[in-house]
Amino acid sequence: MTTHRLPHPHGVLLDxxxxxxxxLDGAPVAGVDGDTLxxxxxxxxxxxxxxxxVYGRPRGPVTLAGVEGxxxxxxxxxxxxxxxxxxxxxGLTAATVSGPPARGGVAGLAQRLRGGSPSGSVTTAGELPAGEAHELHPDVAxxxxxxxxxAAAEEAAASGAGVLVIDEQPRLGGSLVTGRxxxxxxxxxxxxxxxRAALSQRDNVRLLTGARCLGWSADAGLTAVRGGQPYRVRARQLVVATGVLEQPMVFRNNxxxxxxxxxxxxxxxxxxxxxxxTRAVVCTVNPQGYAAALDLADAGVEVAAVLDLNEDHFDGPERRACEHRGMRVMPGHTVYEARAGRAGRHLGAVVIDALADHEGDVSHATERVACDLMVMSVGTAPxxxxxxxxGATRINDTYHGTLLVEDVPAGMHLAGGLNGAHDLNDVLADGRRAGWAAxxxxxxxxGPRPDDPTGPRPLVDYPWPIFPHPKGREFVDRDADVTVADVRRAAAEGADLDAVRRATGLGTGWSRGALSALNALRLAARARGExxxxxVL
Structure with a gap:
């Protein structure tokens, strides 16, 4: 293995x-059992x-969450x-799907996304594979x-209800395994x-791991697929604990x-x-970002700087631990521009700047920092x-800096990060509450109703992680190469977000706007003076 592979205990999925x-595309790929491509x-x-x-720019992973086109x-x-x-x-033989840049700008991209180009035809995430679906009828899914x-499954199972847990990963645990x-x-x-041990001891709990949920409908319930086998899950009660997805910052060459x-x-x-x-710059506003910096340092990665967008930056044990280790913590600073290395296909440095306000303006007191990794932890979306x-609605909350999920129908219970909990004790408590309610x-x-999460909802999301640059190339939607300028032009005529989507192709790719819709909503509203x-998203 190369020097990028870390020793145990890193790599819990690996044999x-x-x-x-x-x-991949005819080039050899070597790994071990448990690796993804x-x-x-x-x-x-x-x-x-x-x-x-559209532009043919090199692209790599941003989230490692299986959502990127x-x-x-x-x-x-x-x-x-x-x-x-x-x-x-x-023996896996795979080929990239993206193909060469689409001709005709947005129109050419739209044709590709509809399947008009063989190199870019994409099966939509909601299509069900061929074959008869297995029917599952748990009391609580x-x-x-x-x-x-x-935590929800443990609480619901304690009542004697039949519980089915569905997760896309082969190993249960989610952020319990990956987070710090x-x-x-x-x-x-x-x-x-x-x-995991508690659930394994209950005969009224079934696990469906490595299964991707494709959608929900009133008639069919949940539709999921695992290894090509489709499942239809018709549960009497549904707990949704799908968490949040960290959102990218928007800056030049992001x-x-x-x-x-x-x-x-x-x-x-x-x-x-x-x-x-090997050398990282971390940009954050919350304990998770500081925790990521600590994880990198533990793995032997040099952390060149930790930038906190807030001037009155987060004061918690994770930040103090970073400072104790000698990391350069810079409150009130952001990454304003990224620059490619010599080959032009990878990050080589970032330009950092002091913030002039909380509206995306900088002081133009720039500093170049060499790095091959830039880490963003400035906001999430459910x-x-x-x-x-x-039928639930997603409403933008500018105070909390994220989307709130409201109008949840009867028979569905939200839990954890999806419901606004972030501290581990609060996430577990909210899961127990949802399982009990189901x-x-x-x-x-x-039994007695479990305790609710303690304290108010924390402010861990920055309301405007968007830093326009006079030279452009600040990408809002990577699937469709949509930039800040594209969104502004489309919104300037007073169009709503749906019209912006139609005009730019935003949200039409594989991710369906999961990494772009919130920032596009912010930009479009400001372009209209609102x-x-x-x-509502």
């Missing part, structure tokens, strides 16, 4: 004694695997899927196997082992390979034992596709 080898490439220092659809690959005649979700198997989902809950690692792993979210870095380190860089399909709604015999607060 290092079982080497695997495949090909993307993690094996990262282990060899390769981030860029494709070109962007720039990472689409196809094995044989199979449906396209992101490289960070395709397991590396011996729990979607999400992270801390909130496992405090200044020292290990707390989340201990809780994950306890919850699409360069080597720019990743904090949770992506933690997944690379803990799940696949890969250090995605992974609320399933509640939205059931069991109670069934008429099952339940506040984005209270607007």
């Amino acid at each position: 290092r004694d079982r080497p695997m080898g495949g090909q 993307m993690s094996a490439l990262l282990a060899h220092g390769r981030h860029a695997i494709a070109r962007s659809p 720039n990472l689409l690959v196809r094995a044989g005649d199979g449906a396209p899927q992101p490289a960070d979700g395709m397991r590396l198997t011996d 729990v979607l999400g196997g992270g801390p909130a989902g496992l 809950w405090g200044i020292e690692p290990g707390r989340g792993g201990d809780e994950a082992r306890r919850l 699409d360069l390979p080597g720019i990743m979210t904090g949770t992506a870095v933690q997944r690379a380190l803990r799940l696949w034992g890969v250090a995605p860089g 992974r609320a596709d399933i509640p939205a399909q059931a 069991a109670k709604a069934l008429g099952a015999k339940v 506040s984005s607060g209270g607007q």
Whole structure:
């Protein structure tokens, strides 16, 4: 293995004694059992695997969460899927799907996304594979196997209800496994082992791991697929604990390979034992970003600077631990521009600047910092596709800096980060509350109502992580190469967000706006002279 592969205990999904080898676009890819195609490439220092659809810019992973259209690959005649979700198997032969840049700008891109170009035709995420679906009828289905989902399953199962836990990862635990809950690692792993052991001892709990949920409808319930086998899950009560997705910052050249979210870095380190860089700059506003900096330092990655967008920066144990280790912590600063290295295909440096306000303006007192990894942990958006399909609304809250999920229908219970909890104790407490509520709604015999999360909802999301540059190339939607200027032009005529989507192609790619819709909503509202607060996504 190369120097990017880390020793145990990093890489909890790996069986290092079982080497695997495949090909991507005819080039060999070596890894071990448990690797994805993307993690094996990262282990060899390769981030860029494709070109962007309009401008042909090199693109690599941002989230490692299986949601990015720039990472689409196809094995044989199979449906396209992101490289960070395709397991590396011996003899795998895969090809990138993105193809060359689309001709005709947005019109050419739209044709590709509709399947007009063989190199870019993409199976939509909601299509059900061929074959008869297995029908499952649990009392309570729990979607999400992270801390909130496992706590909800434990609480619901204690009532005697039949519980089904569905998770896209092969191993339950979610952020309990990948996150750092405090200044020292290990707390989340201990809780994950306890919850997995508790559920394994109950004969009224079933697990459907490695399964991707494709959608929900009133008639069919949940539709999921695992290994090509479709499932239809018709549950009497549904707990949704799908968590949140960290959102990218918007700045010049923010699409360069080597720019990743904090949770992506933690997944690379803990799940696949890969250090995605050698020298990092971290940009954050919350304890999770400082925790990611500590994780990188533990893995031997040099942390050149930790930038806190807030002038009165987060004062917690994670920040103090970073300072104690000698990291350069800079409150009131941001990354204003990224610059490519000599080959032009990877991050080589960032330009940092002091913030002039909280509206995206900088002081132009710049400093260049060499790095091959830039980490963003400045905001999240709820992974609320399933509640939205059931009729829930996602409303922008400018005070909390994220979307709130409201109008959730009867029979559905939100839990954990999806419901605004962030501290581990609060996430677990909210999961127990949701599991108890689901069991109670069934008429099952339940104990006393679990305690609610303590304290107010924390402010961990920055309301304007957008820093326009006079030279442009600040990408809002990587799937469709939509920039700040594109959104502003489309919104200047007074168009709503749906019209912006139609004009630019934003949200039409594989990610369906999961990494772009919130920032586009902010930009479009400002271009119209409106506040984005209270607007529905």
